[in-house]
Amino acid sequence: MRAMVTEALKRKVEKLREEIEYHNYRYYILDQPEIPDAQYDCMMRELEELEGKYPELRSPNSPTQRVGAPPLESFEIVRHTLPMLSLANAFDENEAKDFDRRVKKILASPGDVAYVAEPKLDGLAVELVYEGGHFIVGATRGDGVNGENITQNLRTLKTLPLQLIRMEIPVPDRLEVRGEVIIKLDKFKELNRKREEAGEAPFANPRNAAAGSVRQLDPKITRRRPLEIYFYGVGEVAGRTFKTHWEILQTFPKWGLRINPHIRRCQNIEEVLDYYREMNEKRENLPYEIDGIVIKVDRLDFQTGLGEIARSPRWALAFKFAPKQETTRIMDIIVQVGRTGALTPVAVMEPVRLGGVEVSRATLHNQDEIDRLDVRVGDTVIVQRAGDVIPDVVQVIPSKRKGTEKKFRMPSECPVCGSEVVKEEVICRCIGLDCPAQLKGRIKHFASKRAMDIEGLGVKLIDQLVARGLVKDVADLYYIKRDELMALERMAEKSAQNIIDALEKSKTKPLGKFLFALGILHVGETTAEDLSRTFPRLDDFFRLSEEDLVKVEGIGPEVSASVVQFFRDKKNRESIQRLKKAGIKLIEPRVKEKGDLAGKTFVFTGTLKSCGRDEARNLVESLGGITASSVSKKVDFMVAGEDPGAKYDKARELGIRVLSEEEFKQMIE
Numbered sequence: 001m002r003a004m005v006t007e008a009l010k011r012k013v014e015k016l017r018e019e020i021e022y023h024n025y026r027y028y029i030l031d032q033p034e035i036p037d038a039q040y041d042c043m044m045r046e047l048e049e050l051e052g053k054y055p056e057l058r059s060p061n062s063p064t065q066r067v068g069a070p071p072l073e074s075f076e077i078v079r080h081t082l083p084m085l086s087l088a089n090a091f092d093e094n095e096a097k098d099f100d101r102r103v104k105k106i107l108a109s110p111g112d113v114a115y116v117a118e119p120k121l122d123g124l125a126v127e128l129v130y131e132g133g134h135f136i137v138g139a140t141r142g143d144g145v146n147g148e149n150i151t152q153n154l155r156t157l158k159t160l161p162l163q164l165i166r167m168e169i170p171v172p173d174r175l176e177v178r179g180e181v182i183i184k185l186d187k188f189k190e191l192n193r194k195r196e197e198a199g200e201a202p203f204a205n206p207r208n209a210a211a212g213s214v215r216q217l218d219p220k221i222t223r224r225r226p227l228e229i230y231f232y233g234v235g236e237v238a239g240r241t242f243k244t245h246w247e248i249l250q251t252f253p254k255w256g257l258r259i260n261p262h263i264r265r266c267q268n269i270e271e272v273l274d275y276y277r278e279m280n281e282k283r284e285n286l287p288y289e290i291d292g293i294v295i296k297v298d299r300l301d302f303q304t305g306l307g308e309i310a311r312s313p314r315w316a317l318a319f320k321f322a323p324k325q326e327t328t329r330i331m332d333i334i335v336q337v338g339r340t341g342a343l344t345p346v347a348v349m350e351p352v353r354l355g356g357v358e359v360s361r362a363t364l365h366n367q368d369e370i371d372r373l374d375v376r377v378g379d380t381v382i383v384q385r386a387g388d389v390i391p392d393v394v395q396v397i398p399s400k401r402k403g404t405e406k407k408f409r410m411p412s413e414c415p416v417c418g419s420e421v422v423k424e425e426v427i428c429r430c431i432g433l434d435c436p437a438q439l440k441g442r443i444k445h446f447a448s449k450r451a452m453d454i455e456g457l458g459v460k461l462i463d464q465l466v467a468r469g470l471v472k473d474v475a476d477l478y479y480i481k482r483d484e485l486m487a488l489e490r491m492a493e494k495s496a497q498n499i500i501d502a503l504e505k506s507k508t509k510p511l512g513k514f515l516f517a518l519g520i521l522h523v524g525e526t527t528a529e530d531l532s533r534t535f536p537r538l539d540d541f542f543r544l545s546e547e548d549l550v551k552v553e554g555i556g557p558e559v560s561a562s563v564v565q566f567f568r569d570k571k572n573r574e575s576i577q578r579l580k581k582a583g584i585k586l587i588e589p590r591v592k593e594k595g596d597l598a599g600k601t602f603v604f605t606g607t608l609k610s611c612g613r614d615e616a617r618n619l620v621e622s623l624g625g626i627t628a629s630s631v632s633k634k635v636d637f638m639v640a641g642e643d644p645g646a647k648y649d650k651a652r653e654l655g656i657r658v659l660s661e662e663e664f665k666q667m668i669e
């Protein structure tokens with residue numbers, strides 16, 4: 001019989017969760033951990049074990065549950081208790097001073113009014129509701145009155161407390177907090193790099209990336225996106241009153257809610273203007289994008305007195321920075337073809353200096369974007385750089401039109417090979433199997449540092465190899481002769497030999513790198529690595545089904561379909577055979593031959609006698625298996641120890657094979 005859940009046990013679990021949440025805060029928010037990682041892991045393990053043993057103690061707000069819930073069909077609507085207003089804008093100092101004058105006039109204040117000045121973060125506004133200190137609902141701003149319920153996604157953010165810390169001061173009965181979800185610039189670039197490598201469309205800017213990630217129906221995708229949150233305000237608060245906005249902000253960190261380090265209390269508008277100038281300078285060096293500052297009247301009674309007008313509070317103002325924009329003229333729109341066949345329209349512009357660099361090209365993303373902006377060849381446009389990504393066309397200046405501008409339409413045939421172009425949602429793709437542009441893109445990707453790492457195989461050389469028909473497929477690279485190379489432009493004996501040596505050197509590679517190098521649609525570096533660990537032999541891939549693949553953690557139906565399709569394709573199969581024949585040697589991730597658990601998913605319940613649960617999990621993973629924390633149809637085996645929990649019944653219901661500890665041991669030995 002399982003022991004009863006006593007009050008003492010409940011308190012113990014609660015206490016553990018609070019402690020873990022506190023150390024999360026020290027680690028992720030303050031960047032000042034107080035305890036070694038091992039001690040943190042130990043607390044997590046203890047909590048996991050208790051929750052495994054006593055299912056009635058489980059809670060969606062437990063720190064063990066940041067893993068991401070199952071996907072939703074659509075988002076529910078959440079009505080905000082108090083509407084989430086927007087901000088009136090100011091674009092220069094005079095407008096900011098006007099705001100101050102208006103405030104003083106309405107308040108009939110003879111002296112200065114104090115403000116809080118904050119960076120205006122360029123992300124996505126959200127509202128979170130905490131009841132009794134527990135995170136219960138999170139929503140987007142939506143139209144200000146109704147937002148979308150994104151609770152499951154928000155739970156995956158490590159900078160968001162699932163429970164408020166109550167060590168220093170009590171928490172309100174109900175607290176609605178508001179903040180901005182952002183992605184830092186370096187993480188954004190990394191995310192886009194990975195997307196491009198996987199043949200996916202990159203995000204236009206960090207704000208789009210944050211918004212797109214937060215509004216994912218599958219929380220597991222959100223979990224893998226580098227989202228962070230800063231809190232800057234409240235909605236309704238029950239059980240606690242504040243006098244000033246500054247007091248609210250200073251209380252947030254005590255509850256574990258992260259505030260931006262650059263906020264400042266200013267005694268008057270002059271101090272605010274100083275702050276604005278300072279932040280405008282600092283802006284370039286901040287790790288995230290800000291597009292201005294937000295000025296807020298500090299005293300809350302003053303805020304109430306000021307009220308709102310046209311869905312914006314009279315007590316706050318967004319004071320925007322001059323954007324890194326310029327005007328220029330579009331001379332032409334050309335179409336680039338990537339390695340996956342995706343066609344991207346690119347504006348060729350009269351060169352302008354933007355944020356210190358000269359630019360002459362801007363991406364127009366796709367036809368939908370061209371239609372939205374109504375960009376035509378010959379138009380005068382405003383271009384802008386977000387972070388240091390390729391510039392964007394923000395807007396057309398119609399008053400500069402002469403009438404000679406030409407509309408642009410994406411071609412129905414590939415501009416490089418003439419094959420048919422098909423439209424997949426917003427992306428146009430060339431379906432030509434022998435498209436030289438795709439081929440060049442594939443070779444470039446195959447040879448790149450993170451893939452096969454073929455030193456010296458640059459764009460110019462690739463162009464020549466393709467133009468002369470020496471390489472029609474990546475496998476051809478390994479069959480090129482030294483004489484053939486020497487016949488190319490700018491190729492002396494020595495450089496030809498260097499290429500031959502580099503090709504030879506690249507032949508031995510871990511399977512993950514090779515899978516990545518193949519350039520399978522949606523298979524980026526991490527996915528390739530994950531795949532290789534689960535399926536350590538290249539030959540396995542020719543036999544895998546979509547069902548086998550979706551079992552791998554982090555692999556969804558889209559990736560699975562793409563992998564299966566790739567390995568089924570006759571040309572791809574031949575290419576891989578020729579690569580093998582050329583002497584490609586793949587290093588398989590180390591997996592024991594005996595008891596090979598490749599691709600099998602295990603879940604544990606109850607207490608194991610011979611080893612800890614973590615140890616058992618590691619064992620399974622070291623043998624190529626996968627471990628899950630909850631029971632679903634993806635699970636192949638359940639290992640049931642003593643006193644199995646509710647998972648056991650669910651596994652039985654789903655017809656999952658249940659192993660005793662003995663049977664499990666036999667299997668792995």
Ligand code: IVH
Nearest residue numbers: 085086087118119120121124125232294313
């Ligand atoms: S306060 C009524 N503070 O700006 C108060 N907003 O146009 C409204 N934002 O949707 C929000 N940083 O997404 C506030 N420090 C900050 C902010 C901020 C960014 C965004 C927020 C909001 C938009 C208002």
